[in-house]
Amino acid sequence: MKKKSYLLGLIGSGISASRSPLLHEAEAAHHGIQLVYRLIDLKRLRIETDDLKHLLQWAETFGFDGFNVTHPYKATVIPLLHSVSSDANAIDAANTIVLQENRWMGHNTDWSGFAESVRRELPGVPTGRVAQIGAGGAGAATAYAMLRMGAGHVSIHDINLARATKLASDLQAQFPDRQVSVAAVAKDALTRADGVILATPVGSLNYPGMPFSPELITGNMWVADVIYTPLETPLLRAAREAGCRTINGSGMLIYQAAEAFRLFTGLTPDPLRMVRYFESSIESGRRQGHAAA
Known part of the structure; x- marks a missing residue:
């Protein structure tokens, strides 16, 4: 009952x-x-x-x-x-x-929520090479989601290098047919990336700012942010203005x-x-x- x-x-x-x-x-x-x-x-x-x-x-x-x-x-x-x-x-x-x-x-349910958001709001985006900024709890879920969805290469950057290294190692073991790497700086992760996942609280109401320079974003990228307060972070706004397809964290x-x-x-x-x-x-x-x- x-x-x-x-x-x-x-x-x-x-x-x-x-x-x-x-x-x-x-x-x-x-x-x-x-x-x-x-x-x-x-x-x-x-x-x-x-x-x-x-x-x-x-x-x-x-x-x-x-x-x-x-x-x-x-x-x-x-x-x-x-x-x-x-x-x-x-x-x-x-x-x-x-x-x-x-x-x-x-x-x-974060990983499935993020995957569903990408499927509904960014249909058909390329996932050959995905850059991810952030390797905490949300980042673990979003990277896992992208690999479950077929991403070929996920490059992870986090200000805590040890945390990024552990996440990359754990995911690589689970997806041995893909490539999961660590980027010491954000620029290395974003180079040649099809899309960018922002899985960090930086840019939210409690953590204002940007996790990296918006100059690293190019218009041929898609950008997904896990933050929804505000609905458009400064970096997400810069990505949209650069011509990127973007989604905020409300769908997730x-x-x-x-x-x-x-x-x-x-x-x-x-x-x-x-x-x-x-x-x-x-x-x-x-x-x-x-x-x-």
């Missing part, structure tokens, strides 16, 4: 602008179930990463059914779980954790949320309906902004 109510949340740092509560609560309302989705901002609550284990114990005690997990805890949470799906294990990051029979089960957010909703509730969501929720919230925010101005 399906449950009629759910208590969920998002664990992250600096997540006040997240649209996840809207997506999950609105879809639940369509299905006629009660769902409350809370933001658990460890930065605001002054909870240290080492306290994640106690947070999960507390959540179980107080009746939470599951969480989404975002930057910077997607990899950190893995050792605290009782089991992980094959995709989460391959990526070594979990963005969705579900409590089932007193056991925390980890999943990764929506499609990963749809799969997470299914894992949380067992119900089949409508991703296109969730797109409309997101677009309506953006439009509402713009109207309120104009009114406030």
Whole structure:
């Protein structure tokens, strides 16, 4: 028998602008179930990463059914779980954790959400050589997604060279018929690239700036960013102005949320309906902004 109510949340740092509560609560309302989705901002609550284990114990005690997990805890949470799906294990990051029979089960819906976004919003783009900036939890998912989608060569750059090296080594072992390399500087990754994935928080509201010079982008590239607050980062804007096909992180957010909703509730969501929720919230925010101005 399906449950009629759910208590969920998002664990992250600096997540006040997240649209996840809207997506999950609105879809639940369509299905006629009660769902409350809370933001658990460890930065605001002054909870240290080492306290994640106690947070999960507390959540179980107080009746939470599951969480989404975002930057910077997607990899950190893995050792605290009782089991992980094959995709989460391959990526070594979990963005969705579900409590089932007193056991925390980890999943990764980021990779499939990103892949679906690329398929829908950048149909037919070449993937022979893909540059990726960022090798954290989101970067692990996006690189894995591109390789699952048939990318021939993924070149990864991260300011933490050891992290980029580990990710490249792990993915190369899983995809021995492809090439996964490490670039010491962003320029090396972008040279001759068909497309660029920006899997870093740089450019978001909490981390302003650009991860590399926009002069490295040429108009024959496609550019995908995992950030959706703002919808257009400075680097994504520069890419669009250079003539590149671009997508922001809203598609990845929506499609990963749809799969997470299914894992949380067992119900089949409508991703296109969730797109409309997101677009309506953006439009509402713009109207309120104009009114406030």
